[in-house]
Amino acid sequence: MDIYGAILSPFMARVVLAARFKGIKHKMSMPKDGIKSPAFLKMNPLGKMPVLKDGSTVLFESAVILEYLEAKYKKKRIVPSDAKASAKARLIGAMFADYAQAAILALFPHFDPAKRDQAVVDAKLADLSKALDIIEKMIAAKPYAAGAKFTIADCYAVPALFFVCAFAPRFGVVDPIGGRKKLAKYLSKAKKDKLLGGVLNEMEIGLKQWESAKK
Ligand SMILES: N[C@@H](CCC(=O)N[C@@H](CS)C(=O)NCC(=O)O)C(=O)O
Numbered sequence: 001m002d003i004y005g006a007i008l009s010p011f012m013a014r015v016v017l018a019a020r021f022k023g024i025k026h027k028m029s030m031p032k033d034g035i036k037s038p039a040f041l042k043m044n045p046l047g048k049m050p051v052l053k054d055g056s057t058v059l060f061e062s063a064v065i066l067e068y069l070e071a072k073y074k075k076k077r078i079v080p081s082d083a084k085a086s087a088k089a090r091l092i093g094a095m096f097a098d099y100a101q102a103a104i105l106a107l108f109p110h111f112d113p114a115k116r117d118q119a120v121v122d123a124k125l126a127d128l129s130k131a132l133d134i135i136e137k138m139i140a141a142k143p144y145a146a147g148a149k150f151t152i153a154d155c156y157a158v159p160a161l162f163f164v165c166a167f168a169p170r171f172g173v174v175d176p177i178g179g180r181k182k183l184a185k186y187l188s189k190a191k192k193d194k195l196l197g198g199v200l201n202e203m204e205i206g207l208k209q210w211e212s213a214k215k
Contacts, residue, residue, distance in 0.1 A: 001019070001024060001025065001026040001027070001052065001053065001054045002026065002027050002028075002029065002052070002053040002054075003015055003016060003019065003026050003027070003028045003029075003050055003051075003052055003053075004028075004029060004030065004031050004035075004040070004043070004049060004050060004051040004052075004053070005028070005030065005035075005049025005050035005051065006030055006049065006206055007028065007199065007202045007203055007206050008203055008206030008207055008209075008210055009049050009050065010097075010101055010159030010160055010162070010163055011048075011049065011050055011062040011159075012028075012049050012050040012062070013158070013159035013162070013199055013202075013203060014062055014066065014097075014155040014156055014159050015050045015052065015062050015065050015066060015069070015155075016028060016199060017154065017155045017158065017159075017195065017196070017199055018066050018069050018070070018078055018152070018155050019069060020195055020198075020199075021076060021078060021150055021155075021195060022069060022073045022075070022076045022078070023073075023076065024069065024073055030049075031051075035047050035048065035049055043058045043060065044060035046060060048060065050062055050065060052065045052068065052069075054068075054072075066078070066152060066155065070152075078150070078151050078152040078155060079151065079152050080146075080149075080151060085146070085147070088138075088146050088147075088153075089145070089146040089151040089152050089153040090152060090153070091138065092135065092138050092139060092145050092146055092153040092156075092157065093145075093151075093152050093153045093155065093156035093157070094156070095131060095134055095135050095138065096131075096135065096145075096153070096156040096157045096160040096161070097156045097160060099127065099128075099130075099131035099134070100128060100131040100132060100135065100160050100161075100164055101156075101159070101160035101163055101164075102127075103124045103125070103127040103128035103131060104124075104128060104160075104163045104164055104167050104168065105163070106120075106124045106127075107121060107124050107125075107167065107171055108167075110171070111170065121171055125168070125171060125172075125173060128164065128168065128173075128176070129178075132164070132176070132177070132178070132180060132183065133180070135180075135183060136180040136181075136182055136183050139157075139182050139183060139186055140182075141182045141183070141185045141186035141189065143185075143186070143189040143190075143193070145157045145186060150195070154190075154196060157186070157190075158190055158196045158199060158200060159199070159203065161183075161186075161187055161190070162200055162203045162204075164176050164177075165177070165187075166203075166204075166207055
């Protein structure tokens, strides 16, 4: 199986986490001529990463890819079979992806302090803070996001937290986790976890490469 994209992308990282957790043999790579090349656009007309190629099956949209992996590789599940536990894991995942990560990504066009729209920045930072407050109430951190076991919630949580911690300080939020104790505990445990910590390290390396390529 091939997974196309770069691990720095939180959308890519969530898929890689699921594939590694499930022990799926795969190759991770950037498409040879980039994500806007005709060959890549044939696989994903949106020209976005990740793309999964499994034999004749070609998929894009990370949430759909996660569903595919879960349906095909059932031995190590990322979605609990119990309805309540499944909803809990999905809800935590949605808070990270659709609110915390989305708020950070919305700040990207405002990197340059000289060109930024401060009103938008303030609004998005408020959204981020609200999302993290809600997550603080929901997250288990025991040690995983939804409880004692790795779930889909962790696939969404760790890449989103990486982005929050890497980019919020650039907008003046020095300590984005703040006094949120469970979130801080979760992140500190994730850093020590082989799978989650490994991806956090790779994202850090990816960030450094991205930054030096921009110079
Ligand atoms: N909804 C998509 C979002 C994917 C996405 O936005 N990927 C970014 C990387 S972080 C990308 O490829 N952006 C390039 C572009 O939009 O031109 C998913 O979940 O897979």
